[in-house]
Amino acid sequence: MRNDRAGIDDRWHKQVRRPDGTMATERSSVYGKVTRWRVRWVVDGREHTKVFEKKVDAQAFLNTLTAEVVKGRYVSPHKSSALFRDIAEEWIEGKSARAPKTVAGYRSLLDTLILPRWGDVKLSGITHGEVQKWITGLSVNGSVRTEGKGLSASRVIQTHQCLSAVLKYAMRTERIGKNVADGIELPGKGQSERRYLTHKQLQTLAANTERFQTLTLVLGYCGLRFGEAVALRRQDVNDGKITVRRSVTFVTGKGLTEGGTKTGKIRWVPVPAFLWKRLKAELPVDADALVFPGKDGWLTNGEYRWQFDPAATKTGVEGLVPHELRHTTASLAISAGANILAVQRLLGHQTASMTLDRYGHLFSDDLEQVAKGLDAAGRKATAV
Incomplete structure (x- = not known):
C-alpha cells in the first residue's frame, strides 16, 4: 500500500547530479511540450494527478485538497466517477x-x-x-x-x-463529499381549500352511498384512512373501539397489498355510541372476516367511488373524495371540544405539529373568552 502524500511537480525542469556531486536544475525532455505544473497525490493507495498552467493555481488546488483530506471530506476521483x-x-x-x-x-x-x-x-x-x-x-x-x-x-x-x-x-458511502441537491429552491405546493361537512351533510352523504352507509359514517366520524377501513377485520372492532393496525394499498405491479399503517403504529379509535349501535349490528361472525368487504375480497377504491361520487353530488358536495372525510372528522372533533393531542391520536398523525399545521385554524382564538375564563377561575380562587 502506497503512503498518502501530495505535492507539486515542475514538469519542465528536473534535478540532476553533477560529476562533482552538486545538484543542478536542467530542462526536461518535455520542456514547453506539456502543461508545466502537475499536482500529484496518493490517497488510499491510489495516485491521482491534475495539471495547471500556473503554479499559483496548482498551489491553490493542493491547499484545498489538503484541507478536504484533513476535514474528512475528501472523495477519491475513482469513487466519484461512479454513475x-x-x-x-x-x-x-x-x-x-x-x-x-x-x-x-x-x-x-x-x-x-x-x-x-x-x-x-x-x-x-x-x-x-x-x-x-x-x-x-x-x-x-x-x-x-x-x-x-x-x-x-x-x-x-x-x-x-x-x-x-x-x-x-x-x-x-464516500462517493461524494457533499449533497449538491441541498438548498434547491422548490415550487410552493399551494394550500388547497378543505371542505368540512356538518353532521347533517355527513349523514346525508352516508345515506346516499346506500350499501356503504356505515363505512362512510366510520370514515367521517372515526377519521380512518380508506385503506385502514378496508383492512379492518372483525377482531379489530370490539367494545365501541376500533383497533387500527393494518392498511390496504394499491401497489403498481402488485395490485392491492396489505401492510402496516402509514406511520407504522397501532392506534385505538373510539366509535360514537349512535354509530357503534349500527356498526355492531353489521359485524361479521368470523373473527378474521373483513368488516367492509368488496365483491372480490378487499374493497377497492373504484368500487366504493362508484357509489360515493354520485352520493357526493346528490348531497351538494360534488368533487368530494373519501380522504377528505378525515378533515370532517377533525372539524367535528374540535367543535366537540377535542384538543390537538386528541385529534392527533384520532387521525393517526406522526406528530402533533402536523395536526396543528393542518387544523390549528379550527381552534378558537377568542382571547377575550380566554380572559373571561381566567377571570372566573381567579375570582373563584379568591373567594376560597
Whole structure:
C-alpha cells in the first residue's frame, strides 16, 4: 500500500547530479511540450494527478485538497466517477424493508423522472446549478418523458426528495463529499381549500352511498384512512373501539397489498355510541372476516367511488373524495371540544405539529373568552 502524500511537480525542469556531486536544475525532455505544473497525490493507495498552467493555481488546488483530506471530506476521483444509475440501484435495494407502496413510489420516480436525466451522469458531474435548472424545468416543461407538460408542485418536490436521498446515500458511502441537491429552491405546493361537512351533510352523504352507509359514517366520524377501513377485520372492532393496525394499498405491479399503517403504529379509535349501535349490528361472525368487504375480497377504491361520487353530488358536495372525510372528522372533533393531542391520536398523525399545521385554524382564538375564563377561575380562587 502506497503512503498518502501530495505535492507539486515542475514538469519542465528536473534535478540532476553533477560529476562533482552538486545538484543542478536542467530542462526536461518535455520542456514547453506539456502543461508545466502537475499536482500529484496518493490517497488510499491510489495516485491521482491534475495539471495547471500556473503554479499559483496548482498551489491553490493542493491547499484545498489538503484541507478536504484533513476535514474528512475528501472523495477519491475513482469513487466519484461512479454513475448515478448504479448508486441509485444500490440505494433502492436497501429499501426492501419499507412498505411496498413506498418502494414502488421510489421506483416510479427513478424510472420516469430521475434516471432519464441523471442515470448516465457521473456523481462528480452532478452540480448544484444543473440540479436547480432541472428542478425548475420540471415545473415548466416537465421531464424527458413528459416534455411540454409541467409537473405539479407536489410531484416536483417528491422527485427532489428522491434525488437528494440517493445523493445522501452516496455521501454516506464516500462517493461524494457533499449533497449538491441541498438548498434547491422548490415550487410552493399551494394550500388547497378543505371542505368540512356538518353532521347533517355527513349523514346525508352516508345515506346516499346506500350499501356503504356505515363505512362512510366510520370514515367521517372515526377519521380512518380508506385503506385502514378496508383492512379492518372483525377482531379489530370490539367494545365501541376500533383497533387500527393494518392498511390496504394499491401497489403498481402488485395490485392491492396489505401492510402496516402509514406511520407504522397501532392506534385505538373510539366509535360514537349512535354509530357503534349500527356498526355492531353489521359485524361479521368470523373473527378474521373483513368488516367492509368488496365483491372480490378487499374493497377497492373504484368500487366504493362508484357509489360515493354520485352520493357526493346528490348531497351538494360534488368533487368530494373519501380522504377528505378525515378533515370532517377533525372539524367535528374540535367543535366537540377535542384538543390537538386528541385529534392527533384520532387521525393517526406522526406528530402533533402536523395536526396543528393542518387544523390549528379550527381552534378558537377568542382571547377575550380566554380572559373571561381566567377571570372566573381567579375570582373563584379568591373567594376560597
